[in-house]
Amino acid sequence: MTETAAPEALAAARAAADRMGKTKRLNALLTPAKDLRKSLLAQAKEVHPSGVLYGMPVAVKDNICTLEFPTTCASKILDGWQSPHEATAVAKLKAAGALIAGKANLDEFAMGSSTEHSAFGRVIHPLEKSRVPGGSSGGSAALVAAGAVPAALGSETGGSVRQPASFCGVVGIKPTYGRVSRYGLVAFGSSLDQIGVLGRSVHDAARVLSVISGRDGKDNTCEDRDPLRLPNVPENLQGFVIGLPKEYFPPDMDAGVRRACDRAIRALKELGAAVRDVSLPHTAYAIPAYYVIAPAEASSNLARFDGVRFGPRLGEGTDLRALYRETRGEGFGPEVRRRILVGTYVLSSGYYDAYYRKAQQVRALLAQDFRNVFDRGVDLIFTPTTPTTAFKAGERMADPVAMYLADIFTCTANLTGLPAMSVPIGRVKGLPVGGQFIGQSWLEDEMLEAAYALERAIPGAEDV
Amino acid sequence: MSVSADDVRKIARLAELEVAEEQLPELVSQMSRIVDYIAQLAQVPASETPKPFVTGPDAIRFRPDEVRPWPMAFGAKDLAPAFKNGFFLVPKLDAFGDGAPAQ
Numbered sequence: 001m002t003e004t005a006a007p008e009a010l011a012a013a014r015a016a017a018d019r020m021g022k023t024k025r026l027n028a029l030l031t032p033a034k035d036l037r038k039s040l041l042a043q044a045k046e047v048h049p050s051g052v053l054y055g056m057p058v059a060v061k062d063n064i065c066t067l068e069f070p071t072t073c074a075s076k077i078l079d080g081w082q083s084p085h086e087a088t089a090v091a092k093l094k095a096a097g098a099l100i101a102g103k104a105n106l107d108e109f110a111m112g113s114s115t116e117h118s119a120f121g122r123v124i125h126p127l128e129k130s131r132v133p134g135g136s137s138g139g140s141a142a143l144v145a146a147g148a149v150p151a152a153l154g155s156e157t158g159g160s161v162r163q164p165a166s167f168c169g170v171v172g173i174k175p176t177y178g179r180v181s182r183y184g185l186v187a188f189g190s191s192l193d194q195i196g197v198l199g200r201s202v203h204d205a206a207r208v209l210s211v212i213s214g215r216d217g218k219d220n221t222c223e224d225r226d227p228l229r230l231p232n233v234p235e236n237l238q239g240f241v242i243g244l245p246k247e248y249f250p251p252d253m254d255a256g257v258r259r260a261c262d263r264a265i266r267a268l269k270e271l272g273a274a275v276r277d278v279s280l281p282h283t284a285y286a287i288p289a290y291y292v293i294a295p296a297e298a299s300s301n302l303a304r305f306d307g308v309r310f311g312p313r314l315g316e317g318t319d320l321r322a323l324y325r326e327t328r329g330e331g332f333g334p335e336v337r338r339r340i341l342v343g344t345y346v347l348s349s350g351y352y353d354a355y356y357r358k359a360q361q362v363r364a365l366l367a368q369d370f371r372n373v374f375d376r377g378v379d380l381i382f383t384p385t386t387p388t389t390a391f392k393a394g395e396r397m398a399d400p401v402a403m404y405l406a407d408i409f410t411c412t413a414n415l416t417g418l419p420a421m422s423v424p425i426g427r428v429k430g431l432p433v434g435g436q437f438i439g440q441s442w443l444e445d446e447m448l449e450a451a452y453a454l455e456r457a458i459p460g461a462e463d464v
Numbered sequence: 465m466s467v468s469a470d471d472v473r474k475i476a477r478l479a480e481l482e483v484a485e486e487q488l489p490e491l492v493s494q495m496s497r498i499v500d501y502i503a504q505l506a507q508v509p510a511s512e513t514p515k516p517f518v519t520g521p522d523a524i525r526f527r528p529d530e531v532r533p534w535p536m537a538f539g540a541k542d543l544a545p546a547f548k549n550g551f552f553l554v555p556k557l558d559a560f561g562d563g564a565p566a567q
Binding site for chain 2: 217224288289291292311317318320330337
């Protein structure tokens with residue numbers, strides 16, 4: 001503890017606890033208020049003032065391991081589970097002086113697009129209570145949008161940071177696969193998962209990303225690179241070539257989202273960027289490929305939850321296999337069960353070639369689509385983040401495919417490992433719309449420059 | 465329906481997941497909807513075969529194959545539902561009980 005550090009950090013901790021308390025109606029935070037306040041004050045006494053995030057409260061999605069709070073993945077199968085280690089991203093945040101401001105609600109095991117699939121109840125959209133905040137990082141997005149924290153960690157497998165960022169009117173960044181260590185992120189689809197950041201502004205999200213990025217000996221899929229260096233805010237975007245893929249602007253596109261995108265594209269041109277129509281011809285196959293690969297990986301990753309080594313043991317379990325089945329059958333919620341079953345199905349004998357191998361082929365074709373566009377001189381791609389604004393709670397629960405289509409514009413960046421981010425570009429009938437930049441691998445700095453410029457050029461919280 | 469109740473029973477057994485009989489009709493309907501949807505992958509011509517794609521670093525680094533201490537705040541004893549003398553305690557494996565070994 002440092003004598004000079006405590007007063008400012010303590011004030012920040014108390015203020016964060018107060019703000020968090022005011023967001024209770026959203027059900028966005030899984031940490032009890034009393035525990036949060038106690039922990040924040042204890043952290044504030046330890047934090048060092050030299051950190052670049054000194055005193056900044058950052059909420060953490062509850063599928064990222066922390067020592068301060070239990071990690072439940074919003075699942076009954078991990079109810080109350082205390083991790084014996086913390087995620088590298090969390091350790092880096094603490095080393096930079098940030099305060100871990102509790103665990104944010106999510107779709108169970110990050111499987112969902114509305115944060116309705118949580119064992120601890122759905123998260124309420126901060127602007128319109130009948131709507132969903134998006135998902136699966138819906139709790140993180142709602143806390144940032146409600147002003148409780150300036151930034152929060154989320155995780156992405158198919159758009160779970162960008163989609164809720166778009167629905168809630170905040171910034172959401174998914175870095176290049178390998179930019180941030182996955183150590184301590186509970187695995188869902190290991191070839192797709194990345195920790196991402198939600199922030200109230202591009203700068204807040206970017207500086208948190210910068211801190212958590214960089215090499216980590218505990219994750220061999222984390223690239224051996226220095227942390228991301230933040231770019232300066234550019235005066236203009238002269239020299240940038242921005243591609244607009246026609247497949248992301250279909251003729252039947254939502255009129256409000258179209259208006260917001262048109263205004264953002266006009267702003268990009270006025271900033272000096274050259275805007276060019278491009279094509280990513282295999283986009284239509286992205287969602288079917290994603291919903292083969294992600295459940296296949298999930299069915300394997302979630303095999304470890306069996307009531308033997310950690311988490312509660314559920315059911316009677318008179319025989320070992322009965323123990324597995326009863327614990328898993330009772331512990332997993334409906335969407336997780338569905339995905340485990342689909343994943344097992346596509347990997348089973350007789351179906352592997354038709355589904356899994358084909359999906360991997362599509363993945364390679366999607367990566368080639370992006371390479372072709374970038375090789376022709378395009379620096380960045382701009383698209384809507386989501387096809388619609390936030391939908392109503394319950395609207396898509398009965399039809400899993402309708403829910404999956406909420407990720408139609410985001411999952412390509414996960415399948416191809418590319419960095420991507422969502423920036424607020426206006427509102428339609430009071431509901432936020434996000435614009436998405438997709439960049440080239442390891443060139444997050446270019447993407448951030450464009451986002452900084454666009455954020456300054458258009459009022460993201462105004463109706464279009 | 466492209467997926468039958470027997471298909472779901474078999475997959476659930478493979479996945480070590482108990483599924484109640486009353487949940488089967490809804491699962492059959494939803495899984496059929498999902499499988500019909502992902503079946504559109506068949507429309508991608510087999511001739512389109514680009515080089516395989518893997519996310520992440522171009523060259524995966526390997527660690528030396530050696531036992532190293534792993535920093536944990538507490539051990540398996542405090543994590544597991546049942547643990548004694550260095551072992552996880554589980555019920556006996558009854559191969560002839562609840563559904564023979566998965567195929």
